[in-house]
Amino acid sequence: MRTIDLSGQWRLRPSGKKELIRATVPGCVHTDLLAAGKIPPPFHRDNESELQWIGETDWLYTREFVVPADFLQHERVLLRCEGLDTFAVITVNAKEIARTDNMFRTWEFDVKHALQPGKNRIQVRFNSTIPYIKKHEKERRLPAWKGPLDVPGGGWVRKEPCNYGWDWGPVLVTCGIWRAIKLIAFNTARIGDVRLGQRRLKDGGVALDVTAAIESLGKDAVTAVVTVSHGKQILQAAAPFKRGRARVTFNIKKPALWWPNGMGRQPLYNVTVNVLNKDGFTLDSVAKRIGLRTLKLWRKKDKWGESFGFAVNGVPFFAKGANWIPADAFAPRLTRQDYADLLQSAAAVNMNMLRVWGGGIYEDDVFYDLCDELGICVWQDFMFACSAYPAFDPAFLENVRREAEDNIRRLRHHACLALWCGNNELETGLLADKWDAAHMSWEDYSKLFDVLLPDIVKRLNPARDYWPCSPHVPHGDRMKFADDRWGDAHLWAVWHSKQPFEWYRTSRHRFASEFGFQSFPEPRTVYAYTAPADRNITSYVMEHHQRSDIGNTAIMTYMLDWFRLPRDFDSTLWLSQVLQGVGMQYAIEHWRRIMPRSMGALYWQLNDCWPVAGWSSIDYHHRWKALHYLARRFYAPVLVSGLEDAKKGVIDIYITSDLLESSAGVLSWRVTDVKGRTLLRGKKSVVIASRLSRRVHVLKLADLVKTHTTRDLLIWVELAVRGKVVSSNLISFARPKHLEMVPPDITARARREKGGSTTVTLTAKAPALWVWLELEGEDARFSDSFFHLRPGRPVKIAVHTENPLSLEDISRRLRVRSLVDTY
Numbered sequence: 001m002r003t004i005d006l007s008g009q010w011r012l013r014p015s016g017k018k019e020l021i022r023a024t025v026p027g028c029v030h031t032d033l034l035a036a037g038k039i040p041p042p043f044h045r046d047n048e049s050e051l052q053w054i055g056e057t058d059w060l061y062t063r064e065f066v067v068p069a070d071f072l073q074h075e076r077v078l079l080r081c082e083g084l085d086t087f088a089v090i091t092v093n094a095k096e097i098a099r100t101d102n103m104f105r106t107w108e109f110d111v112k113h114a115l116q117p118g119k120n121r122i123q124v125r126f127n128s129t130i131p132y133i134k135k136h137e138k139e140r141r142l143p144a145w146k147g148p149l150d151v152p153g154g155g156w157v158r159k160e161p162c163n164y165g166w167d168w169g170p171v172l173v174t175c176g177i178w179r180a181i182k183l184i185a186f187n188t189a190r191i192g193d194v195r196l197g198q199r200r201l202k203d204g205g206v207a208l209d210v211t212a213a214i215e216s217l218g219k220d221a222v223t224a225v226v227t228v229s230h231g232k233q234i235l236q237a238a239a240p241f242k243r244g245r246a247r248v249t250f251n252i253k254k255p256a257l258w259w260p261n262g263m264g265r266q267p268l269y270n271v272t273v274n275v276l277n278k279d280g281f282t283l284d285s286v287a288k289r290i291g292l293r294t295l296k297l298w299r300k301k302d303k304w305g306e307s308f309g310f311a312v313n314g315v316p317f318f319a320k321g322a323n324w325i326p327a328d329a330f331a332p333r334l335t336r337q338d339y340a341d342l343l344q345s346a347a348a349v350n351m352n353m354l355r356v357w358g359g360g361i362y363e364d365d366v367f368y369d370l371c372d373e374l375g376i377c378v379w380q381d382f383m384f385a386c387s388a389y390p391a392f393d394p395a396f397l398e399n400v401r402r403e404a405e406d407n408i409r410r411l412r413h414h415a416c417l418a419l420w421c422g423n424n425e426l427e428t429g430l431l432a433d434k435w436d437a438a439h440m441s442w443e444d445y446s447k448l449f450d451v452l453l454p455d456i457v458k459r460l461n462p463a464r465d466y467w468p469c470s471p472h473v474p475h476g477d478r479m480k481f482a483d484d485r486w487g488d489a490h491l492w493a494v495w496h497s498k499q500p501f502e503w504y505r506t507s508r509h510r511f512a513s514e515f516g517f518q519s520f521p522e523p524r525t526v527y528a529y530t531a532p533a534d535r536n537i538t539s540y541v542m543e544h545h546q547r548s549d550i551g552n553t554a555i556m557t558y559m560l561d562w563f564r565l566p567r568d569f570d571s572t573l574w575l576s577q578v579l580q581g582v583g584m585q586y587a588i589e590h591w592r593r594i595m596p597r598s599m600g601a602l603y604w605q606l607n608d609c610w611p612v613a614g615w616s617s618i619d620y621h622h623r624w625k626a627l628h629y630l631a632r633r634f635y636a637p638v639l640v641s642g643l644e645d646a647k648k649g650v651i652d653i654y655i656t657s658d659l660l661e662s663s664a665g666v667l668s669w670r671v672t673d674v675k676g677r678t679l680l681r682g683k684k685s686v687v688i689a690s691r692l693s694r695r696v697h698v699l700k701l702a703d704l705v706k707t708h709t710t711r712d713l714l715i716w717v718e719l720a721v722r723g724k725v726v727s728s729n730l731i732s733f734a735r736p737k738h739l740e741m742v743p744p745d746i747t748a749r750a751r752r753e754k755g756g757s758t759t760v761t762l763t764a765k766a767p768a769l770w771v772w773l774e775l776e777g778e779d780a781r782f783s784d785s786f787f788h789l790r791p792g793r794p795v796k797i798a799v800h801t802e803n804p805l806s807l808e809d810i811s812r813r814l815r816v817r818s819l820v821d822t823y
Contacts, residue, residue, distance in 0.1 A: 015058035028176035055173025069117040074185035077112035083179025126175035144387035155387035258291025261375035291415025297465035305485025309599025319600030321353035350635035358424035359385030371416035384423035388440035422449035490514035516604030519580035577626035642731035649702030656693035744768035768818035
């Protein structure tokens with residue numbers, strides 16, 4: 001097999017215009033126009049509004065390429081397009097080759113007849129999706145949930161749904177060759193598909209079945225040679241192809257099992273399939289990496305109803321993580337390093353699962369490769385979200401069938417892949433017995449999500465479970481989407497229904513697959529997309545970078561419930577992050593405390609696609625918000641937390657463990673006043689039970705409440721194992737705005753450690769709440785931030801800077817603040 005890569009430099013022009021600009025493939029029209037200086041930065045201020053013409057224009061990509069004469073001597077020559085966004089007309093040497101209509105499919109076309117030795121010319125014309133959508137919306141409206149700026153009717157098109165806007169994203173309708181494009185030439189045969197299956201054996205081994213299917217051009221005998229390797233272990237077997245298929249099975253003794261992050265290691269086996277002709281010449285080769293494990297949706301009847309969670313290698317585990325959206329409004333410009341930084345950041349705070357949300361894209365291969373390596377399980381939605389779809393149209397269903405087959409075949413071998421889910425939120429109010437102005441019919445919904453997609457998953461990836469919708473209730477009223485006895489739940493009473501954070505503690509849901517709270521990004525991010533006059537949260541530009549209908553008003557309402565009015569714009573931004581972290585901590589600590597009734601919490605959302613006020617814990621520039629630092633603590637393998645009752649003056653102390661083995665520890669507590677004076681202290685030995693949450697102690701503080709009031713008490717708790725603190729927490733009876741905190745007088749001393757790393761040691765003379773660090777004018781990541789600092793307990797923080805800085809520079813630029821500095 002030979003290939004000619006057609007990626008690289010192309011030329012781009014709008015339809016009807018002669019001016020050509022340089023374009024990069026893979027890419028998209030916006031990034032090409034930006035690189036050519038033809039448009040202003042789309043994310044700055046409200047420039048987005050001035051760029052809507054781009055999505056309404058037809059665009060032409062062209063390039064010339066050379067084909068050697070011997071390349072055309074192959075029996076078959078194909079044009080392979082791994083991503084065309086979206087309505088494309090392909091011509092080669094002025095001959096129309098094909099028309100495409102699905103961003104998510106891989107397209108292949110026979111082009112041998114259109115090519116010639118030497119110079120050739122290819123053109124890909126992208127027609128705007130907007131006229132098509134408007135035409136079909138006029139004929140028959142598809143009900144959907146949309147914001148005031150969003151383009152209605154995106155459900156008519158198989159394209160990234162959030163391209164048309166969302167309640168956290170811009171309206172920047174893209175087009176272009178967004179993934180690889182190449183020519184493929186081959187003789188005799190090539191590999192069409194490789195399918196890997198695993199079976200656990202009674203002796204503890206794993207039977208690995210490898211099935212290869214070929215596209216054959218004749219009757220010549222060909223053979224599959226399969227190699228499986230891991231470290232020094234190498235297994236190899238061969239099998240002839242019969243009726244286009246060959247199968248070999250390996251019995252792997254003492255397999256190195258793959259585990260999610262925090263439960264064990266992530267060993268990966270290399271599987272290579274070579275196709276050989278009768279002379280032993282390699283015709284084609286495919287390589288994949290796999291993990292040996294079972295990973296199933298865990299649904300068992302229990303005293304509460306039916307469990308909903310995941311089990312790996314037969315061991316149920318609490319899913320800790322977040323929802324993932326496309327990491328850029330212009331996905332083609334994402335690099336491996338972009339993915340690595342975000343996913344490593346998820347693993348660093350003890351996440352073991354991400355939900356790839358159905359309004360984005362089936363992610364790049366590198367995303368799943370990294371999740372395999374990091375032990376991050378993937379809940380994978382099909383790309384349907386918050387809209388009705390024309391499932392009454394057989395052509396639409398056929399298009400979706402091919403889309404699903406392409407992506408299941410591409411992704412099914414990954415160890416990280418935990419679940420296929422049909423869609424996001426269609427069952428939460430968009431369905432009725434018949435079509436009407438606000439609903440899709442259950443009959444048409446079922447064609448797509450109860451028949452077509454599960455049948456494809458069962459046929460192509462039977463080892464994975466399928467779930468029709470998130471959220472979904474399998475045993476009850478099909479329009480009831482938040483039943484706490486079974487299924488997963490999207491819980492938005494906090495935020496959309498304006499319930500207080502304490503509402504989370506009333507939830508007994510089995511798996512919270514979506515819930516969240518917004519914050520602003522930090523000042524460094526906000527300053528980059530605003531002008532000085534914009535820096536008020538009620539300004540037009542700040543509200544333009546806020547897409548939730550209640551947005552900034554909701555942030556400020558909740559802020560005044562919990563904190564005092566911040567002193568200035570920057571303090572408002574920082575304090576919103578603390579507020580967001582408090583809300584998510586309330587929710588997640590609660591669901592971990594009631595484990596195993598609840599077995600998962602995936603907050604909305606991990607990342608952003610542009611700089612915006614939103615639900616992410618990592619902003620568009622990969623800067624960790626307060627929530628992400630807090631996540632490291634509330635997602636810790638062992639968690640100590642408290643459930644306070646101000647009226648009774650008691651606090652129930654819980655220990656929650658995700659560890660596979662039990663251990664012994666020491667629980668200690670200290671009650672101080674807001675000035676840091678110790679009022680009560682104690683400790684006790686505790687058993688940290690494996691994969692269990694339980695109350696281990698009750699602090700009875702009614703007498704202290706009487707003498708000091710709830711506004712003057714801070715309760716510090718720690719859990720130590722073998723002398724090392726593994727979890728700590730701070731509990732109060734009063735909300736922070738009512739605590740009469742005093743200036744903590746924090747001292748920071750920077751030091752260069754052996755090996756060149758830098759640490760900062762912080763001490764305080766009075767309690768400091770939510771202490772955070774910042775290096776002025778420099779991106780930095782800290783080993784911890786937004787923590788509580790107690791007098792007499794220094795905290796050492798490692799500092800990692802984007803650029804090399806001297807110790808003097810770090811000391812000069814370091815800013816350390818806490819809650820009192822925001823007032």
